[in-house]
Amino acid sequence: MNACCMKAVVIPHVRGAWTVSQVAIPEPKHDEVLIKLHASGICYSDVHLTQGSLPGKFPQILGHEPAGEIVAVGAAVTSRTVGDRVGLAWNQRSCGRCEWCLGGRPRFCLHGISTGIEVAGSHAEYMSAPADATMLIPDALSYEQAAPIFCAGYTVWGGLQYADPKPHERVAVVGIGGLGHLAVQYAKAAGFETIAVTHSPDKRALATQLGADAVVESGAELAALGGADIILGTGNSHQAMVDAIAGLRPEGRLVWMGVAEDPFVVPARLFEQRGRIVASGQNGAQYLYEALDLAARGKVRVMEECFPIDQAAEAYERVATGKALFRAVLVM
Ligand SMILES: [Zn+2]
Ligand SMILES: [Zn+2]
Incomplete structure (x- = not known):
């Protein structure tokens, strides 16, 4: 690359x-690619990082929902080429030597790099x-549509599985928000009868449009409809x-895929029903491939x-004030 500088969103501390600042364009290392970004989704984790409720390193350029095209490749790269449309998920490198790396997790x-x-x-x-660490983006998917799949879509599809x-x-x-509006669609795409649970009256019609078979306000209303095996x-x-329990x-299984600030008090009903709480992140590249x-x-x-x-x-x-409908994406 000849140009020395690019625009980047830098958070100083x-x-x-x-x-928005001018910073140097990164040089790809021997096993890396340089991606000219077209879209970058803002995840609620970016809010946690900015506010310090997740540990980060500053000054930093955040963003873990990238979508763009490869414009340069390092000397050792054989599987990607200039012009490939790619994105990548949060975890991009690991040590390759510990029990988790050796065991495929x-x-x-x-020692992971995120x-x-x-x-x-x-x-x-x-x-x-x-x-x-990159994943090819299917030709039929625009950069703007692909970007949020690299975290939000991947998270809900991997969590359901x-x-x-x-x-x-x-x-x-x-x-029914950034993750939830995708979760309804992925559950329907997989063929499941899907019920949306939302306290917001203005999201009821939307949940139906997204494919929900029914919309309820509470766990009690969900129970009255016969309940759900997976929440x-x-x-x-x-x-x-x-x-909702x-x-x-x-x-049944409650998949916990959004970390919040308020306490998580497990009700006795979970014990009586022999239920499980499954904490879930992204769970492996096959789910990212399928989600895309x-x-x-x-x-x-x-x-x-x-x-x-x-x-x-x-x-x-x-995003920070919960007003985005439903993902916010930066476009370059
Ligand atoms: Zn994220
Ligand atoms: Zn390792």
């Missing part, structure tokens, strides 16, 4: 402002990343997930607001 590696934590993320015009759903089981989704707990309220069927493929085939559509990178601070504010 914890609780600092999202500031590198997300538990204590996008936007240990190294610069994607709220910028360019980023470098290990070629092996991790609950080990069986044919004929019923799925409920708690919270996908999304959103920023533990209380809403705990309340009233509608969990015997041996389902979106490319039109079975899942991200509802999003796009902002030019110069309006990053405004976009961040929309």
Whole structure:
């Protein structure tokens, strides 16, 4: 690359402002690619990192929902080429030598490198990343639609699978927001009867549009409809997930996929029903591949607001205050 500088959203310190700055374009290492970003989704984890409720390193460029095209490759890269459309998920490198790496579960590696934590993320015009950490984006999927799949879509599809759903089981989704609006669509794409649980009257019609077979307000209402075998707990309220347990069927699973600030008090009902709480992140590249493929085939559509990178601070504010409908994406 000849150009020396790019725009990037730099956060100078914890609780600092999202500031568009000029910084050097990264040089890809021998096993890395340089990605010219076209879209970068803002995840609620970016809010946690900015506010210090998740540990981060500053100054930093956040962003772990990248989508762009490869414009340069390192000398040792054989599996990617200039022009490939790619993105990558949060975990990008691991040590390759510990019990977790050797056992095929590198997300538990204590020496992992995460996008936007240990190294610069994607709220910028360019980023470098290990070629092996990238995933090809299906041709039918735009960059703007692909970006949020690299965290939000991957999380809900991987979480649903991790609950080990069986044919004929019923799925409920708690919270119709950044993760939840995708969870409803992924559960329907997989063929499950799906019930949305939301306290917001204005989201009821939307949940139906997204494919929900029924919409209820509470765990008690979910129970009255016969309950759900799997509850996908999304959103920023533990209380809403705990309340939904009233509608969990015997041996049901609550998938906890959104970390909130309020206490998580497990009700006795979970014990009586021999239920399980399954904490779940992204669970392996096959789920990212499938999540992108389902979106490319039109079975899942991200509802999003796009902002030019110069309006990053405004976009961040929309996400931090819960106003974004439902993902905010920076476009370059
Ligand atoms: Zn995320
Ligand atoms: Zn390791």
